[in-house]
Amino acid sequence: MTGSVTEVARPGTATPVPEIRGRRRIPPIVPVLIGAVVVAALSYVLPPFRNYQLATVGAYFTVTAGLTVLTGLNGQLSLGHGALMATGAYAFALAQNRWLTMPLSFLAAIAATTLAGVVIGLAAARLRGPYLAGLTLAVAVVVPSVTSTFDETFHSDMGLSVALDPPPGTIPVERWQAWLCWAGALVTVLLLAMLVRGRFGRDLRAVRDDETAARLAGVHVARTQVLAFVVSAACAGLAGALFAVLAQSVSPGAFPLTLSLFLVMAIVIGGLGRLTGALCGAVLLVALPALAQTAGERSGSQHLEGNLALVIFGVVLVVVMLAAPGGLASIRFTRQSRRNR
Amino acid sequence: MKRTTAALLAVLLLAAACDSSGGGGSSTSDVPGVTDSEVVVGTHMPLTGPAAAGYSKIAPATKAYFDFVNANGGIHGRKITYKIKDDGYNPATTQQVVRELVLQDKVFAILNGLGTPTHSGVLDFLKTNRVPDLFVASGSRSWNQPDRYPGTFGFNPDYTVEGKILGTHVRSAYPGKKVCFLGQDDDFGRDSLAGVEKILGPVAAKQTYVTSSPNVGPQMGALKAAACEVVVLATVPGFTALSLGTASKIGFKPQFVVSNVGADPATVGKALGTAAPLLEGVVSANYLPLTTDDASPWIQLFKRVNAEHNGGAEFDNNVVYGMSVAYLFVQSLQAAGRDLTRDGIVAAVRRNGFQGPGLVPLRFADKDHAGYGGERLTRVEGGKAVFFGPAYTTDDGDAAVQPHTGPVVTPPQNGIPAA
Numbered sequence: 214m215t216g217s218v219t220e221v222a223r224p225g226t227a228t229p230v231p232e233i234r235g236r237r238r239i240p241p242i243v244p245v246l247i248g249a250v251v252v253a254a255l256s257y258v259l260p261p262f263r264n265y266q267l268a269t270v271g272a273y274f275t276v277t278a279g280l281t282v283l284t285g286l287n288g289q290l291s292l293g294h295g296a297l298m299a300t301g302a303y304a305f306a307l308a309q310n311r312w313l314t315m316p317l318s319f320l321a322a323i324a325a326t327t328l329a330g331v332v333i334g335l336a337a338a339r340l341r342g343p344y345l346a347g348l349t350l351a352v353a354v355v356v357p358s359v360t361s362t363f364d365e366t367f368h369s370d371m372g373l374s375v376a377l378d379p380p381p382g383t384i385p386v387e388r389w390q391a392w393l394c395w396a397g398a399l400v401t402v403l404l405l406a407m408l409v410r411g412r413f414g415r416d417l418r419a420v421r422d423d424e425t426a427a428r429l430a431g432v433h434v435a436r437t438q439v440l441a442f443v444v445s446a447a448c449a450g451l452a453g454a455l456f457a458v459l460a461q462s463v464s465p466g467a468f469p470l471t472l473s474l475f476l477v478m479a480i481v482i483g484g485l486g487r488l489t490g491a492l493c494g495a496v497l498l499v500a501l502p503a504l505a506q507t508a509g510e511r512s513g514s515q516h517l518e519g520n521l522a523l524v525i526f527g528v529v530l531v532v533v534m535l536a537a538p539g540g541l542a543s544i545r546f547t548r549q550s551r552r553n554r
Numbered sequence: 555m556k557r558t559t560a561a562l563l564a565v566l567l568l569a570a571a572c573d574s575s576g577g578g579g580s581s582t583s584d585v586p587g588v589t590d591s592e593v594v595v596g597t598h599m600p601l602t603g604p605a606a607a608g609y610s611k612i613a614p615a616t617k618a619y620f621d622f623v624n625a626n627g628g629i630h631g632r633k634i635t636y637k638i639k640d641d642g643y644n645p646a647t648t649q650q651v652v653r654e655l656v657l658q659d660k661v662f663a664i665l666n667g668l669g670t671p672t673h674s675g676v677l678d679f680l681k682t683n684r685v686p687d688l689f690v691a692s693g694s695r696s697w698n699q700p701d702r703y704p705g706t707f708g709f710n711p712d713y714t715v716e717g718k719i720l721g722t723h724v725r726s727a728y729p730g731k732k733v734c735f736l737g738q739d740d741d742f743g744r745d746s747l748a749g750v751e752k753i754l755g756p757v758a759a760k761q762t763y764v765t766s767s768p769n770v771g772p773q774m775g776a777l778k779a780a781a782c783e784v785v786v787l788a789t790v791p792g793f794t795a796l797s798l799g800t801a802s803k804i805g806f807k808p809q810f811v812v813s814n815v816g817a818d819p820a821t822v823g824k825a826l827g828t829a830a831p832l833l834e835g836v837v838s839a840n841y842l843p844l845t846t847d848d849a850s851p852w853i854q855l856f857k858r859v860n861a862e863h864n865g866g867a868e869f870d871n872n873v874v875y876g877m878s879v880a881y882l883f884v885q886s887l888q889a890a891g892r893d894l895t896r897d898g899i900v901a902a903v904r905r906n907g908f909q910g911p912g913l914v915p916l917r918f919a920d921k922d923h924a925g926y927g928g929e930r931l932t933r934v935e936g937g938k939a940v941f942f943g944p945a946y947t948t949d950d951g952d953a954a955v956q957p958h959t960g961p962v963v964t965p966p967q968n969g970i971p972a973a
Contacts, residue, residue, distance in 0.1 A: 262657035269650070361764040364739055370764050371671050371740040372645065386682065387657070460649045462675035465766060467646040506639070506651075 241406035245399050252395040256388045264387035265459070266499050271394030272455035273495035275401045277480050278488055279448025282405055284477070285486025286414065287441040288421035289337060293349030294449045295473035296356040297333075301326045301453030302463040306373040307366070309457075313376055319397075322454035323447050330446025334439040353473050357465035372464020375457050394455045401448050402488055408444065417441055478526060482533050484540025493541040501525050587662030588632070588894050593887065595665045596637040596655035598672065603642035608791060608821045608872050609668060612691065613638040615876025616666060618864035619856075619884075623970055625863075629887045630894070630973075637661060641672055648672040649679070656685055663688055663899065666709065666879045670694040670741050677703050686900050688886065689879055689925065693815065694741045695950055698924040705900050707918060708925035709879060711841055713742055713788065713813070714950035717749020719839055719929050720811050722946065722955040724784055725754055727837075728809060734759040734782035736773055736797060738789060745950075746788035746813055753955070758782060763793060770800050778806040785809070789816040795825035798832045812838045814929060818871040819939050820845070830937065838939065839929035841913050842878050845869055846938045851964045852911040859969070878911045881971065885910060888973040909963045910971070913945045924950070928958055 252271070256264055276298060283289050304325035308318040333352060337345050360367035367373065380389035409417065416437045419427035424434050457463050479498050484490025505522035537544045587594035599613040600606045613636075620634040628634065637659055639651035648669075655661045656679070663686035667673045670692045677696070680687045681703050689709035690697045693716065697708035724733055733754055737743025739762040751757060759780035761773035774797060777785055785808045787797055794816040801807070816822070817838035823830040843850040856877045860869055867873060887894070889902035906918040914928035928947030932939040944957040966972055 260657065262653050265650070265653050265657070357764075357766050361739055361766070364762075369739040369762075370766065371674075374674060386679075387653075456646060460646045460675055461678060462645050462649075462671070464645050464671050466644050466671060469644070509640075 241403055241410070245403045245406075248399055248402075249395070252391065252399075256391045261385060261387040264385075264391045266503070268387065268390040268394040268455075268459060269499050270495050271391065271398040272452050272459060273476075273479070273498045274398040274492055275394070275455060276449045276452035277476060277483065277491035277494045277498075278398070278402050278405055279445035279452075280476055281480040281483070281486055281488065281491040281494075282409060282417070283441050283445035284480060285484075285490070286409060286417040286421060287438060289438060289441060290342070290346045290477070291337075291349040291442075291445070292346050292470075292473050292477065293333070293352035294445070294476050295468045295470065296353040297326050297329060297446050297449035298453035298456060298472070299356050299463070299465065299468035300329050301450030302457040302468070303360070303367060303373070303453075304450070305454035305457045306375045306463045310373065310376050313378065315378070319451065319454050322450045322457075326450025326453070327443055327447045329450075330443040331439065333446070334442030337442055338435040338438040349473075350470075353470050356468070360465050370465055372462055372467070374462045375460075377458065377461060390459055393458055397451050397455050401451060402491075405444070405448070406488060413437075413440070475526070478530055480540075482530055482540060484542030487540070487542045490540045490542035497526075497529070501529065585662065585895050586660040591628075591632060592635055593629075593632045593894060594635045594637065594659065594661050595663050595883070596639065596652075596659060596661040597665050598639050598641040598648050598651050598655075598667045598676075600643035600668060600672075601638070601640035603644065605643035605669065605790075608818065608870070611867060611870070611872040612666070612668065612876040612879075614867065615860070615864055615873040616880040616883075619859050619877045619880035621863040622859045623880075623884055626968065626970055629884060630892045632887075632894070634884075634887075636665070641669075643669055643672060645672050645675045649675055652676045652679065656680070656683055661685070662894070662896065665689060665883055666691045666876075668692065670696070673697075677706060681705060684896060686896050686903075688899075688903065689882060691875075691879070692742075693745070693925075695745060695924070696741070698922065698950075700921055700923045703923075705896075707903055707923045709882070711814075711914075711926040711929055712924055712950050713745035713815075714749035714752070715924075715927065715948055716813055716839060716929055717746040717751075717786075717788075718753050718948050718950075718955050719749075719931070719946045720786060720813070720837075721750040721753030723837065723931055723943075724750075724786065724811060728784050731783040731809075732758045732781060733784045733786065734761075734777045734780060734808075735786045736761045736763065736770070736777065736789065737787075738762070738793070739764050742790075742813075742815065743788045746786075749950070750786055752952075757786075763789075765790065765793070768792070768796065770796050771804075773797075774800045774804060774806060777801075777808070778804055782808050784811060787812045787816065789813065791816045791818060791821040792825055795822050798822075798836075799826060799829055802829065802832050810836045812836055814839050814841070817932070817939070819934055819937060820868075820870040821872075823937065833934045833937070836934045838932050838934075840871075840932055840939070840941070841926045841929045841945075842871070842874050842911055843913075844932070844939055844941065845871055845874055846940075855965050855969045856911075874911070881910050881965075882908060882916075885971045888971055891973075911963075911965075914947050914958050915960065917949070 280294050301322040305318045305322040308321035340348055361369040416432045419432050420434050420437045428434050479494030483494030502522040505525050509521050597613055601610045617636045620636050624633040641648040641651050666689050668691035673690050687706040693710040693713040695712045697706050735747055735757045737747055743762055759777055761776055763770050794812055819833055843852045847853050856874055860873055885908045886899055886903050890899040903918055904920055908916055912926050913930050914926055917924045917927040930941050930945035931943050932941055946955050947958045948955040
């Protein structure tokens, strides 16, 4: 997977600017449909383990897309999205273990995190910069303690196992997982793309760039911020539920603080505020640890691997920020990104 | 958004590329991971992260014993390749690495995957793919469900068995004393408490802790307030140290009786630092030879392997554990015969009859997939654990705790079990 970093951006190398202008009028449904076809094709071509990785990319894409809208377009930094994913995952697991109806469980996951998003978002709208980061960090720390305080329901550090029906027909599990995760991701991305294209998107950017000016222009700043948080929380909740499907279990250990930090790092490397950047970030979240593991195995050290992933992530972050401050998604589109800013 | 498509295509190309290069290890037989000259097995272990202390030494020790076997010609002409994947004790990562081992690396079996929360998540996956899931490194009773998981076998004595044996000792050694309990808030603590209470009846006070909150002050305070005289600990090494230290700080000096999982004096003593003397007199139990017992032929064998194939790693209980697992797996391979199949090795393990470094027999049978069936008590004297009394065996049901009087087994001359 070494080449993915550059590969992702390369196809656009020679794209002249006017063409981009023309392309921007294409409604988001078109690329999403193309994406769906590609994923479906991939899921048949790839061997099972690559299908599983593909599914994981989809699940990560669901959360990074929401997070990049919040952080990139609205300027709110959240270090607690891992915890919101945990909220969604637990809600999914509880609903699934009780009713064993997957659509219902997904709804429960989204509803629970939306609620959590409203609460945190209301508090967040009153806070700025480092204080907001602190609040969301607190959320990331609190969620694991909730699972041990109410251990009758959440089974503490052990977590819950998730009851899942076998996939319909003779579909292999991994292909089914890839379909589920990418259905979630593509629907999320479609909704987000439509949302940020309209008035809401303009409000988001206006609030990010200058709150006073936005307020003078008639934008309801606090409402916009809360809404942005709620939307991205719902995405995180869905992603959490998808992770529960992938892992067939939910436990606090699966949603550590480092996950939240990795998510932020991924969208920064990918390119803040761009859904393509979120995709790059999601790919990296799967590819880099795998790369680190391979590198560790090649070097013959058994103890290096876990730490190597962090090192590689750090190095990639530094290199990308030096070479392309706008993130990977901006590499071949510098002029356009400048104009967008 | 065309870039999205482009990116996806790139992923496709890459994945295809990775697949064509990484799908090696083609086998001549139909059994995954088995060729005429090699058998590939894999494991998931916390080599990094919060649970890595101590545990990260197990898999390298297992590998070292396999290297020793390979250097002597392997089993039925096959060398054992042991693929170790780091899961950082994170269940989500365990899912990923076990899939990689099974689907990508095509391992023959998963050996000694470590951790209750981590391994619970892959039981169904391994069952669906009919992968033998041998000798799981944890004492949870979940591994012993032959009807649901026919390919999964435990290794450790389960925590209820241990609780019953510790409880029996407490009843005879400290009659009439007030007994209390501190346990981890998961299957480990719950199963252990169930075993203790089966023998002693309800304990006077019970407390739990979670590994994510490194403070047992309130718990120790409550046990002191309840005037406990004996405290049974179902704790991992770090929390054993924390409990002993916290109790000493608040002037609380009960007799501590600690689960085997958290009682390795080398690991706990290191965590206690200068307060290591607090370990004196602590009672625990073990089912494998003690590292300090230089007279044991098993320890002599494992020390030799450790020096020759493990880079002379510090010789503690984890190394003995890892090599004991490896020895048992080699025995299973021998018993499964030259025509190695997945069903064959599962049947061989079920037939049991293994005799190795363990002090008590393994319980494997048609309707029983639990590991070792008992333990022998130890006490820390002069900074070292020493055995006292006989070894005991029991089960996780209502069977009595009985002294075990089996013959002592010595390792074969060349250190490799014969067929």
